[in-house]
Each structure stands twice: as C-alpha cells, then as structure tokens.
Amino acid sequence: MIGGEAGAGINRSGFLLAKSCLRGGLHVFGTIDYQSLIRGGHNFYVARADAEEIHCQAGTIDLLLALNKETILLHKDKLVPGGGIVYDGEETALGYEELGRDDLKLYPVPLKRIVKELEGELVMRNTVALGAAVALLRYDLEILSGIIRDEFKPKVAESNVKAARMGYDYAREHFAGDFEYCLEKTSSAGRRNIFLTGNEAVGLGAIRAGCKFYAAYPMTPSTGVLHFMAPLDREYGMIVIQAESEIAAISMVAGASFAGVRAMTATSGGGFCLMSEGLGMTGMTETPAVIMLAQRPGPSTGLPTYSGQGDLRFAIHASQGEFPRVVIAPGDVEDCFYKTIEAFNLAEKFQIPVILITDKYLVESHGTAELLDQNRIGIDRGLLLTGADYINEEEYKRHKFTESGISPRAIPGMKRAIVRTNADEHKENGYTTEDPEMTTKMFDKRFKKLDVLINQLENYETTKLHGPEGADATILGWGSTKGPIREAIKLLGKEGLKINYLQIVYLTPFPVANVQRILKSTKKTVVVENNKTSQLSSLIREHLLMTVDHKILKYDGRPFNPEELSQRIKEVF
Amino acid sequence: MVTLQDLKTPKKNTWCPGCGNFGILMGFKQALIQLGLRRDQVVLVSGIGCHGKMVNYVNTNGFHGIHGRVLPLATGIKLANPNLTVVGFAGDADCYDEGWGHFSHAIRRNIDITLIVHNNMVLGLTTGQTTATSQKGVKTKSTPFGSIPPALNPIAHALVSNGTFVARGYSGDTRHLTGLMVEALKHRGFAFLDVFQPCVTFNYHNTYDWFKERIYKLEEEGHDYADRQKALEKSFEWGERIPIGIFCKEERPTYRDSLPHVKGMPLTKLPVKDIDITVTLETMM
Numbered sequence: 001m002i003g004g005e006a007g008a009g010i011n012r013s014g015f016l017l018a019k020s021c022l023r024g025g026l027h028v029f030g031t032i033d034y035q036s037l038i039r040g041g042h043n044f045y046v047a048r049a050d051a052e053e054i055h056c057q058a059g060t061i062d063l064l065l066a067l068n069k070e071t072i073l074l075h076k077d078k079l080v081p082g083g084g085i086v087y088d089g090e091e092t093a094l095g096y097e098e099l100g101r102d103d104l105k106l107y108p109v110p111l112k113r114i115v116k117e118l119e120g121e122l123v124m125r126n127t128v129a130l131g132a133a134v135a136l137l138r139y140d141l142e143i144l145s146g147i148i149r150d151e152f153k154p155k156v157a158e159s160n161v162k163a164a165r166m167g168y169d170y171a172r173e174h175f176a177g178d179f180e181y182c183l184e185k186t187s188s189a190g191r192r193n194i195f196l197t198g199n200e201a202v203g204l205g206a207i208r209a210g211c212k213f214y215a216a217y218p219m220t221p222s223t224g225v226l227h228f229m230a231p232l233d234r235e236y237g238m239i240v241i242q243a244e245s246e247i248a249a250i251s252m253v254a255g256a257s258f259a260g261v262r263a264m265t266a267t268s269g270g271g272f273c274l275m276s277e278g279l280g281m282t283g284m285t286e287t288p289a290v291i292m293l294a295q296r297p298g299p300s301t302g303l304p305t306y307s308g309q310g311d312l313r314f315a316i317h318a319s320q321g322e323f324p325r326v327v328i329a330p331g332d333v334e335d336c337f338y339k340t341i342e343a344f345n346l347a348e349k350f351q352i353p354v355i356l357i358t359d360k361y362l363v364e365s366h367g368t369a370e371l372l373d374q375n376r377i378g379i380d381r382g383l384l385l386t387g388a389d390y391i392n393e394e395e396y397k398r399h400k401f402t403e404s405g406i407s408p409r410a411i412p413g414m415k416r417a418i419v420r421t422n423a424d425e426h427k428e429n430g431y432t433t434e435d436p437e438m439t440t441k442m443f444d445k446r447f448k449k450l451d452v453l454i455n456q457l458e459n460y461e462t463t464k465l466h467g468p469e470g471a472d473a474t475i476l477g478w479g480s481t482k483g484p485i486r487e488a489i490k491l492l493g494k495e496g497l498k499i500n501y502l503q504i505v506y507l508t509p510f511p512v513a514n515v516q517r518i519l520k521s522t523k524k525t526v527v528v529e530n531n532k533t534s535q536l537s538s539l540i541r542e543h544l545l546m547t548v549d550h551k552i553l554k555y556d557g558r559p560f561n562p563e564e565l566s567q568r569i570k571e572v573f
Numbered sequence: 574m575v576t577l578q579d580l581k582t583p584k585k586n587t588w589c590p591g592c593g594n595f596g597i598l599m600g601f602k603q604a605l606i607q608l609g610l611r612r613d614q615v616v617l618v619s620g621i622g623c624h625g626k627m628v629n630y631v632n633t634n635g636f637h638g639i640h641g642r643v644l645p646l647a648t649g650i651k652l653a654n655p656n657l658t659v660v661g662f663a664g665d666a667d668c669y670d671e672g673w674g675h676f677s678h679a680i681r682r683n684i685d686i687t688l689i690v691h692n693n694m695v696l697g698l699t700t701g702q703t704t705a706t707s708q709k710g711v712k713t714k715s716t717p718f719g720s721i722p723p724a725l726n727p728i729a730h731a732l733v734s735n736g737t738f739v740a741r742g743y744s745g746d747t748r749h750l751t752g753l754m755v756e757a758l759k760h761r762g763f764a765f766l767d768v769f770q771p772c773v774t775f776n777y778h779n780t781y782d783w784f785k786e787r788i789y790k791l792e793e794e795g796h797d798y799a800d801r802q803k804a805l806e807k808s809f810e811w812g813e814r815i816p817i818g819i820f821c822k823e824e825r826p827t828y829r830d831s832l833p834h835v836k837g838m839p840l841t842k843l844p845v846k847d848i849d850i851t852v853t854l855e856t857m858m
Binding site: 210379381415418 | 625838
C-alpha cells in the first residue's frame with residue numbers, strides 16, 4: 001500500500017508498482033481509495049500481487065509506503081506481523097510505542113533529502129519510496145525503470161529513474177535482507193498480459209465495437225471512460241465530445257445513433273437521473289443507445305469517490321412508461337470489455353437502450369487480464385440498412401410492423417427513404433398518433449422485441465457459475481462483488497466448505513431459468529451486495545417467487561475484503 | 574427538386590385558425606424549394622409544443638423529440654453526418670425555458686445547424702402560461718397578477734455567445750421570413766432565427782396588430798450585420814420599434830472543422846467491423 005495526501009501522486013505510483021509486478025509475470029490487482037478533494041486529505045492505493053490468479057485486494061498489508069505520518073497511523077493495524085513501513089525518517093519521528101505494536105519492521109528512508117539531492121520536484125518522493133520497496137522486496141529495479149520510461153515523458157522519466165535508483169540503493173545499503181516478504185518473477189514473465197481499469201476496458205470494448213460517437217459530462221467514477229476515449233479520437237476516427245450536461249450527452253447520443261452511428265455515454269447515479277428522460281426517448285423512438293452507469297453510494301451526492309450498488313432498481317426502472325431495455329452487470333475488467341461489445345450489438349439488433357451497470361470499485365480499480373480476444377464477439381448491426389439507396393418499392397416506414405417487432409432501420413440521408421421517428425406515440429411511418437388501436441399495436445410491437453430478445457439470450461452468458469454445480473451453499477451476486485466473492489469461496493474451500501457462486505450478469509431481462517436451476521440444486525442461498533436493501537434479493541423474489549436464505553450486505557462505500565466476506569459467510573452457516 | 578406537393582404530409586393540421594405557425598410552415602417549405610434540397614437530405618428535429626408538430630407537417634426526415642432537447646439531438650445528428658441539412662424547430666418555452674441550458678453551448682460550438690424558434694411568448698399547448706419571453710406584467714394562467722421578471726432577450730444572448738448567424742423574423746411577413754430562412758440554411762455554422770409568431774388563442778397582448786405597429790426591417794435602415802456591437806445595441810430595441818432581419822453574420826470554423834480526422838466525413842461511412850485495438854492494448858502491457 002502506498003498512502004499520502006491527495007496531490008502526492010499516490011494513484012500514479014501505486015500503478016507503477018503494480019504494473020512492475022505485471023511485467024514480472026505476476027497477477028495483480030490495484031485499487032485506489034481517495035476523497036473528493038484535490039489537495040490534502042488522505043489517499044491510498046493498494047496493490048496486491050501473486051503468482052496465482054487473484055481477483056481483488058486483500059484486507060492485510062505486507063508493506064506500507066507512507067508519504068506522511070497520517071498514513072501510518074491510519075493503516076498500521078492492517079499490517080501483517082513482520083510487515084514493513086517505508087517512511088521518511090528525517091521528516092517523521094516514529095517509534096514502536098506510538099505504533100502500539102512491536103512486530104513491524106521500520107524502514108526510514110530520507111525521501112525528501114534524496115529528492116533535494118536530485119534537484120527534483122517534491123512529488124518524486126514517491127518514486128524514491130518505490131525504489132526502496134523494490135529493494136526490500138528483492139525485486140527487479142530494471143522492471144520498475146522500464147515502466148517509468150514507458151509512462152513518463154523522457155525528461156521526467158530519467159529523473160524518476162534516478163530517484164528510484166537512489167531509493168533502491170539506500171534500502172539495499174541499510175536494510176539488505178531484512179524484510180521477509182519478497183516479490184519473485186514467475187515463469188510467465190514477459191507474457192502478454194495487460195493491466196487496466198474497468199473504465200479503460202469499457203472504452204476498449206466500445207472502440208472495438210465500432211463506437212464512433214462518445215458524449216459525456218464528467219462525473220466520478222465514470223470520467224475515466226471520457227479520459228480514455230478523448231485522446232484516441234484521431235487514431236480510431238471517433239468524435240468524443242464533452243456535453244454541457246448529462247441531459248445533453250444522452251440526447252447527442254440519441255441524435256448520432258438515429259443518424260446511424262454506434263454511440264455511447266457514461267455517467268454515475270446523479271447524471272443517470274438527468275438521463276432518464278433521454279433514456280425513455282431512446283426506448284420510444286427505438287434508437288439504439290449504450291449507457292454505462294458507474295455507481296457510487298447515494299442518495300444524492302452520497303460518497304462521490306466511493307463505491308456502491310444501490311442503483312440496480314433505478315437502472316431497471318428509470319424513465320416513465322414501459323419499454324424494453326437490457327441491463328448488464330460486468331464483474332471484472334474482462335467482463336467490462338466483452339459485455340460492452342455485446343451491449344452495442346444488442347442495442348442495434350433490438351433498437352433499444354442497453355445499460356452497463358458498474359461501480360467505482362470496478363471501473364477505477366486496475367486488474368490483470370489476459371490479452372483481450374478481439375474476435376470473441378463479432379459485430380452484429382441487426383436490421384440496419386446499408387447502401388446509399390432505399391430500393392424497396394414500398395414507402396419506407398421506420399416503425400414498420402414485423403413478425404419480430406424489429407423494423408428494418410434506414411438512416412437519414414439514404415436516398416428515397418424518409419426516416420421519421422417520434423417520442424410521441426406514432427404510426428409505422430413515424431407520424432404522431434393518439435389512436436387507441438395503434439397505441440396498443442405499437443406497445444405490442446416494442447414488447448415483441450423483448451420476447452425475441454429473451455429467446456436469443458439463451459445463447460448468451462447471462463449468468464456464470466463459479467465453482468462446483470452442487471454445493472452446500474450458493475452465493476449470488478452481481479457486478480464488482482465478483483472478485484471478493486471468488487476469493488472468499490477460495491478461502492472457505494481451503495477450510496473444507498463447498499460453496500459455489502452464481503454471478504448474475506444480465507439483470508434485465510432477468511435470467512429466470514438459469515438462476516432457478518442453480519437455486520434448486522443448492523442447500524442454502526446467500527446474496528452478497530453492496531447496498532442496504534438487497535435489491536438482487538427482491539429481484540429473485542419477483543422473478544422466481546423464492547426467498548434467499550441469507551443476505552450479506554455492506555454499504556459503507558468500501559468493497560468487501562475476501563477475509564471479511566469469508567468470515568461473514570461462515571457466520572451464516 | 575422538391576415541390577410543395579412533395580413536402581405535404583397526410584397529417585391533418587391541428588393548429589388554431591390564424592396561428593402564427595402557418596407562416597413559419599409555409600416559409601420553411603418555400604425555403605427548401607428555393608434551395609433545391611432533396612427531402613432525404615434534410616432532417617427536422619422538433620421538441621414539444623405546438624411547434625413540435627412541424628415534423629408531422631413537413632415530409633422530410635424527422636425526429637420529434639422531447640421538450641427542450643432539440644439542440645443536443647440536432648447536434649448529435651449533424652456531428653454524425655455533416656452531409657445532412659439539420660434544422661431544429663423549438664418553441665420559446667422549449668428553447669428558452671426547458672432547453673435554455675443547451676442554447677449558448679450549441680451557439681458557441683458553432684455546430685453547423687439551423688435553429689428556428691417559434692416565439693409566441695406564451696405556452697400554447699399547455700393552454701396559456703408564461704414563458705421566458707413573456708413580457709413583464711403579462712397576465713397568463715400561471716401569472717394571474719402579471720408576469721414578474723422581465724423577458725429574456727434571446728437575440729442578445731445569442732450575440733454574446735458569439736453566434737455566427739443571429740436573426741429574427743416575423744411569421745406575419747412570410748416572404749421576408751422565407752428569405753431569412755434561406756440565408757439561415759445557407760449559413761455555414763450555427764444559424765439562429767427567432768420568429769415572432771402570434772398565438773391567437775392564448776396571447777392577447779402580442780397580437781398581429783401589436784407586431785405590425787412596431788416591426789421594422791434592419792436591412793431597410795442600413796444595418797451592417799458584420800458589426801456585432803451595433804447588433805447588440807439593436808437587440809435591446811423593444812417597445813415602440815422592434816427590429817427584424819439579420820442582426821449579425823460572420824464566418825467562423827464550425828465545431829467539426831476543428832476535428833481534422835473526420836473533417837467532412839460522415840461517421841456513418843467509417844468502418845465498424847475489424848477495428849484493430851492492438852496498439853492500445855500494447856500500452857497496457
């Protein structure tokens with residue numbers, strides 16, 4: 001863990017250390033905890049690395065890189081026996097008495113003095129600490145230097161490489177062999193694994209899916225998608241625009257999509273509130289749209305830089321009236337990539353809005369993924385009419401009645417096709433209607449698409465079972481709890497408990513048959529969620545008329561740690 | 574080339590007899606005919622209100638959207654496909670109340686679209702309440718003792734937002750209005766045309782007679798539309814004499830002009846399949 005004030009480069013240095021582990025062939029997970037401020041306060045980044053596959057952070061710390069004293073006092077009790085603290089001994093006085101425990105190793109490194117000697121910026125203290133950490137962990141400094149050179153501009157990179165080297169040398173000289181934990185490169189070193197956030201994975205998925213228009217208004221934690229897409233607009237031929245509000249963003253997306261382009265926006269709860277009317281408009285006008293909703297704890301502003309899962313019902317029901325939609329919950333960075341491509345396909349095939357529901361913990365944490373398979377999910381644009389001319393004899397009707405309810409989709413500019421749509425109830429040709437018979441027929445048309453969609457989803461991974469089929473208990477969860485749940489059942493497995501985990505990937509339409517099948521084969525059901533009212537439990541009751549046996553809920557803005565979660569699972573047995 | 578007959582739709586017109594919207598509808602059709610545009614090249618976007626029915630009454634591509642969102646919708650369409658002629662129709666409440674947050678932004682971005690605002694200074698379809706352009710003191714159903722704040726000045730706002738085409742028309746003078754619409758549609762950049770449009774049912778104050786007594790044409794008094802300062806001065810004229818015509822016009826690069834990688838290229842023509850993201854993936858190794 002590396003911690004300090006906001007503005008001290010915590011996120012960046014945590015990332016550098018984590019990525020160094022990746023290059024050594026390790027599996028890595030990195031997560032940032034920060035407050036809603038720019039300078040001061042307390043930020044920390046936890047990087048966990050292992051030769052085995054890992055899926056989340058752990059509740060304990062082996063090595064703490066503390067850029068100020070507050071960091072030490074806040075986190076000292078999470079350190080394992082024999083754990084180490086790297087800190088600036090010339091700036092911070094620290095003794096075992098103050099720590100209240102004497103089983104820790106103290107590694108004072110003159111971070112500030114070294115930076116001064118280098119005539120560097122104060123922010124480079126963290127790089128010195130990284131160098132010292134590499135020495136203590138007996139890891140490879142060359143890997144860290146390589147990462148620094150890749151991530152910084154040349155001039156800045158060189159001074160940081162020097163800083164890391166000086167921290168490394170200092171620690172080697174003063175504390176060689178003293179720290180019992182070490183990092184070792186594995187035989188997978190040099191394998192083409194990648195390290196990325198959920199936001200980046202969603203962005204990559206969108207680009208791969210052929211998204212050409214991205215509009216958004218900045219809102220934590222979804223802003224990472226905007227930051228990812230904006231510099232890539234030239235490379236991939238996209239327009240990325242910061243709209244004046246979320247209302248504008250969704251409307252621009254609807255406009256671009258109506259014009260025939262794959263388009264997307266992302267936001268968080270408050271912004272999604274503003275998008276509700278636009279969401280309904282895409283439903284009514286049968287305009288494809290992909291919306292990523294990255295949750296944070298509400299209500300209202302809540303904890304703006306923390307994580308939660310309180311918006312599930314909101315995503316499912318947002319906007320007035322009834323219209324078909326899809327709500328997909330990716331659980332890790334790989335899901336973020338593949339499900340985003342899937343979302344674009346479904347949006348266009350069924351001409352509906354598709355919501356990807358994520359959260360801060362998922363989209364801002366870094367995870368290791370195998371090199372993403374660009375061809376796993378093909379591109380399917382459904383009944384989009386291509387070509388410059390509309391050649392059919394019959395007049396084009398944007399909302400033509402068909403057996404599947406899906407109308408062939410011409411785009412404006414196509415010769416001889418007049419494309420007219422309408423947020424008012426409308427006839428097949430898009431003209432307004434208030435006729436009761438037509439209203440009923442149009443509702444039925446839109447919902448016929450849902451029937452077809454539900455049928456087709458049988459071929460999709462709408463749920464995913466982790467662990468054995470028959471088990472003593474089944475954990476049910478959705479979204480970012482995936483990592484902690486997988487780790488927790490692994491821990492419990494070591495204690496002889498046979499527990500499996502059903503990840504519910506599609507929340508709307510709800511995968512009734514899949515969930516039912518698993519629930520029937522298990523003895524006990526436990527829902528794990530980061531919300532207060534256990535919204536998944538209520539969905540299960542709604543769709544399956546089944547009550548889950550136990551609910552493990554956490555709604556303090558922080559993700560579950562595996563140790564904590566496994567303990568709570570044990571308690572319900 | 575498009576004809577009046579082509580532009581006709583089967584929808585029965587439901588505006589009140591004598592409604593100022595008829596002048597806008599006729600003027601717009603005439604402008605399309607004069608410009609020789611094809612129906613499939615044009616996209617109309619409308620919001621909610623009496624004006625919103627324009628999409629029902631002009632037989633081109635159209636998106637009848639929701640209240641206040643004409644500009645971001647039209648922006649999305651135009652950015653996606655610059656080959657389309659995109660025209661937004663909004664009412665005064667639609668654009669200056671509900672959608673006000675979008676107005677200055679669409680103007681300052683200089684998106685290459687036309688915005689025509691049916692400004693009758695009252696909410697018509699909801700049967701007569703005040704709007705942003707209702708004059709101070711005007712009694713409506715929601716302001717039975719008179720509207721309290723002064724009216725908003727859309728022309729001045731457009732001018733200070735660096736609007737590249739800012740004009741006002743009057744639906745009682747269709748020939749003049751058609752001319753303004755032609756100029757607006759020809760303008761490369763954001764063309765804003767506010768149109769006085771008497772509501773014969775709910776606005777008892779700003780009637781045809783009221784306008785007729787006050788309106789004069791800027792071009793007849795030698796206004797130089799290249800002079801933004803002077804235009805701003807003119808935009809504050811209200812009371813006995815009210816100017817119509819082009820207040821300000823200038824050439825400035827459009828939003829899309831500043832995106833060299835897609836300049837002039839419809840996004841619809843770019844490949845969707847087989848986008849190779851390997852280069853970006855490599856930065857994550």
